[in-house]
Amino acid sequence: MNPVSLAALRPADHGKLVREIVTPEGIPLKFTLARAGDRAGAFVIDTLAQILVIVAISWGLSLATGGASSWLTAVIVVLAFLLANFYFAFFEVRWQGATPGKRRIGIRVIDARGGQLETSAVLARNLIRELEVWTPLRFLLASDLMWPDAPGWARLLAGGWAFVFLFMPVFNKDRLRIGDMIAGTRVVMQPKVVLVPDLAEEAIVVPFGAPAGTKPTATHTFSDAQLGIYGIYELQVLEGVLRTNPGDASHVEAVRTVSEKVRQKIRYDGQVVNDEQFLREFYAAQRAHLEQKLLFGQRREDKFSK
């Protein structure tokens, strides 16, 4: 699982892909459904892994036994069958809904109602793959082998079938493949999010070159009226700006633009030496202000509310 930046998570989070599960403790947890591209990526990785394993084992065995024997063929045939049909089920049972590919991408299978991921559910969702993926693919890629000189309508039908089954997740709001429908499972994004330093805490720093022991102070101050303009939405957009690609030229540019806009909007008339410093302090002050209000039960969603 790669740590994924906040910015990558945000657009999906705002969308219609968030599902809630209420824990037995009574607290709702939010999960974001995996995107089709992520799932396809995980599938490709897993398929490549299967091919790699089968090739490696065949090669190893034929080296060990010295040449091709029929026993070897038997073992490989059974192994190929088991891999094709039980590779996913095996890992999803052992790794709590993840496979090597899913883990790499940062997605996992969960029970739609938040219960234990039962072995039978894992089996159900993966046994369907034969119908969903392999049969249509075999038909599309090797229809000449399966049914020589098939009439045009048969090919069309097979194509339609493959299309419906392969792209099922795109057609429903829960992004379910048929296996997920039958098993009652969902695939959700679960990347590893790292805890980054708090911007509000970093905002107030000891000025450069000040004598040792100087208490850190804010160089910019804001009045209640100035802090009453923006809401939570704007605060978190600002957080996003401050956290995106720090040290980059695009970051500096974004910070300068936003800083100008903010100063205009709140009619800030003090002197600003450093845009970054100004925005960080504004962020800290704004957050303190909004959180204070939150304690009194006033939740200001964005600049348009109240």
Next chain:
Amino acid sequence: MAADKIAAPRQMRSVEFRKEREATWQALEALIATADKDGLRTLGAEQLARLPHLYRATLSSLSVARSISLDRALTDYLENLVGRAYFVVYGTRQHLRRQLAEFFLWKLPRAIRAAKWHILVSAIVTIAAAIAAFQLTWSDMDYYYAFAGDMAQGRTPASSTAELREGLYHTESGSGMLATFAASLFSHNARIGILAFATGFVAGLPTLFLLFYNGLVLGAFAALFHARGLGVDLWAWILPHGVTELAAVVLCGAAGFQLAHALVFPGARTRMDSLREHGRSAAVIVLGAVCMLFVAGMIEGIFRQTVTSIPIRFTVAGATTAWWIYYFGFVGRGRDRREAAERAATSLRPHLPGSAPELLPQMSGPMEVSR
């Protein structure tokens, strides 16, 4: 605080809150990372005991953070951490060996008993097709080509009786060839079985077709050999593995019908709920059937090609029949009854979503943050 100017955000509650609890979160994160990477078993007893405490403390942090903190990075982090921990804490932690034992000693026979009507339908379709094909082929051998064309492997009405007999008693010398034969039989049959289950999703029509076709081949075969006076020899050839194989195919068909039934006639529940329940139990049946096909492949590929004595062949056929009847009919019955009694007893208690928290100790009173 209601002053005109807010001097220092130092007193922010969310900042203090984070400082106070951060150590707990990081301890949980470390445990989860280990469990995710190497499995729960690598955690020591002491770590395992801490896990639920850390999880609950972090869960309560999340709900506090949602109400007091506007730091998006913080709430996202906690949301993610609790989500990952949730599946570790509530996930299944049964040993694979115990899971397997439970599967074969209870879940599989129970699922099969629960599907008895679907199995009956599936069996009737197969048998009806076999009888129809038998009758037609008996009256006109040309039907044989229509029914069993692909599967004949050189055994057709054009073959002489001697050739047909030779086919039934043919033994291979090299055991390696047999293994290859058995393996490809198994993977071919298992793929067909899985497909019969999966196509239940298309209202079960392909399932019906697959079962019917399977019956036709059997009926046509039987008619050809009976017509040449090789009836007993044929059944001695088919039944040792055929009992297991046919039963497995019938079971896969039943699983497909279960799926179709859940989809087309969901009853009082939503289609999704109905699919979810029957899909899972059907999948259990299919896994059982795949195991049966493996056994059948071994018998067919190895036993049948080496043993030609008719009494022994029939003995094996009888023994497998008796075994499957015993296994599906009686294994795990006691546990079924116990579960039913338990369910009746607990049905009055309030029910929480999710699963039984095996690992979580019962806690009373407010949670303390463990540090």
